[in-house]
Amino acid sequence: MSPRLLLFALPLIAACRAPTNPPVVPSTPAPRAGEVWVDGARPQSGDGSRERPFRTLAEGLAVRPAPTVHIARGMYAGPFQVAAGTRLVGEGDSTVLYAEGREQVLWLEAGASLERLSLQGGGWGVEVTGTLRLEGVAFSGQRKGAVRLIGGQLVARGVRFEASLSETVGVSLEEAARADVRESTFLGPWRRGVHVQGGAEAVLEGVSFQGAVMALDQEGGRVQMKRVKVEGGRGPGLLVRDGALELEEAQVTGHEYGLASNGAKLQVRGFTSVKAERAGLGLTRSTGQLVGLRVRESGSFGALQLVDSDFEVQDFRMDDVDAYGIAATKGRLRARNGSIGKVRSKEGFTGDGLHLRGVVADIEGVEVREASGAGVLAAQAAEVTLRNVTLIGCQQAGLSVESLGRVKATGLEVRGTKGVALAVLRDGDIWADELTASGLAEGLLWAECEGSTRIHLERLKSDDRRGLTASCVEQAPRAPAEAGAPAK
Structure with missing residues (x-):
């Protein structure tokens, strides 16, 4: 190329390059009313009044002080620079900024x-440090995410976040950001519907997530969720790591876990998990209270899985679950007023209503029905207290104790087992007062009297006495009313 042609081409190339930032438009004084109008369909630009609107949004955004900018329906190509305090008002989904x-x-x-x-x-729909209010806004087609808030505060009402790409984020809250999102919807394959990091805080109320891999990914911070529905994803519905979550009236359908945590503080009231692939709730090194749990049709890790955690569980119901109703390993568990029904075992070696290993557990007012394994299993030095617990129709045993497990039971009732009421393997220890047993296919008790195995029974109420002659059984004298009961 000749030097003369090169000199001609360089300005042309520079003119074709897209700017990396929005174009700077000279500011225009604001009308007295502080409102301007923009209509891209106009043949020519006016003065920004309602009767003679600007033709381009850039003109409206250049007005100072920052006005309310009314934008007519149409397509407006950005990016746009929006000054502090500006209010953009469209005419619904037909007003599109892209x-x-x-x-x-x-x-x-x-x-x-x-x-x-x-x-x-765009990459992000909106990225801001400071305060932002969204009302009736729709996001779609972003490559990174809809809203990124670095510090500051977000208030969102009636917003639709729609993902067309995976590996994207609906709302990202970083540093000390705070968000209040209500009556809004997240649609599509968001990797994270809401991502909370560090010291960020969020309130989500009346929000639904459909198709997100994870509705909530919380890494630290504090989140309050109320009246939330999550469905159609493949990861944990709600995931909390090293943060605090308050959850009320929430339902997760499908997903790997309904709720999963590690190192979290949880206050949960009215949570339902349906058809989780693994567990309704899988909680590790976490603490808190779970009230009003409902788990149905959970996968191979059971309804509620606790590992090295400390929880109080109240008023719960678990139905048609695989492997375990409640499985607790290490830590502490207090369970009150609940039912566990139809615990199946696809693998053939699980199926316990309460599966307790190495945990200190206090169980009261709980009923287990139709467990394919034991109603309650205590093992690996678990220390278990049972009060007014009922075990009905369990396949292998009502109560099974092994490997240094210790159980103290008061008011235990076992009915209709296909095995025995009590199964005690080597080094198991049971102290039972007011044990009532009936309908036992294989007898009252089976014991492996080796090592430190011990069974102590007081005020036994059962016509079936099979197994009581085992050497490791200690039985208090029967009350006069029981003395004439026939042995089987």
Whole structure:
């Protein structure tokens, strides 16, 4: 190329390059009313009034001080720079602000407000440090995510977050960001519907997630969720790591876990998990209270799985679950007023209503029905107290104790087992007062009297006396009413 042609080409190439930031438009004084109008369908630009609107959004955004900008329906190509305090008001989904490639649609300063419009495409729909209000806004087609808030505060009402790509984030809260999101919907394959990091905080109320891999990924911080529905994803519905979660009236359908945690503090009231692939709840090194749990049709890790955790579980119901109703390993468990029904065993060696290993457990007012294994299993030095517990129709045994497990039971009732009421393997220890047993296919008790195995029974109420002659059984004298009961 000749030097003369090269000199001609260089300005042309520079002119074709896309700017890395929104274009700077000279500021225009705001009308007295603080409101301007924009209509991209106009043949020419006016003065920004309702009767003679601007033709481009850039003109409306250049007005100072920052006005309320009313945007007519149409497509407006960004990115756009939005000054602090600006309010953008569209006409619903038909008002579309968009960006191509990885540019974000809006560059926002603090105090902006977006209402009744749609943001499409771009890397992030909105990225802001400061305050932001969204009302009736729709996000779609972003390559990274819808909203990224670094510090500051987000208030969102009636917002639709729609993902068309995986590995994206609906709302990302970083540092000390705070978000209040209500009556909003997350649609599509978000990797994380809401991502909370560090010291961030979020309130999510009346929010639904459909198709997100994870609805919530919480790494630290504090989150409050109320009236939340999650369905159609493949990861944990709600995942909490080293953070605090308050959950009320929530349901997760499908997903790997309904709720999973590690090192978290949980206060849960009214949580339902249906058809979890692994467990309804899988909680590790976590603490808190679980009230009003409902788990149905959970997968191979059971309804509630606790590892090295400390929880109080109240008013719960678990039905048609695989492997375990409640499985607790190490830590502490207090369970009150609950039922566990139809515990199946696809693998053939599980199926316990309460599966307790190395844990200190206090169980009261709990009923287990139709467990394919034992109603209660205590093993590996578990220390278990049972009060007013009922075990009905268990396949292998009502209560099974082994490997230094110790059980103290008061008011235990066992009915209709296909095995025995009590099964005690080597080094198991049972002390039972007011044991009532009936309908036992293989007898009252089977004991492996080796090592430190010991069974102590007081005020036994059972016509079936099979197994009582084992050498490791200690039985208090029967009351006069029981003395004439026939032996079998």
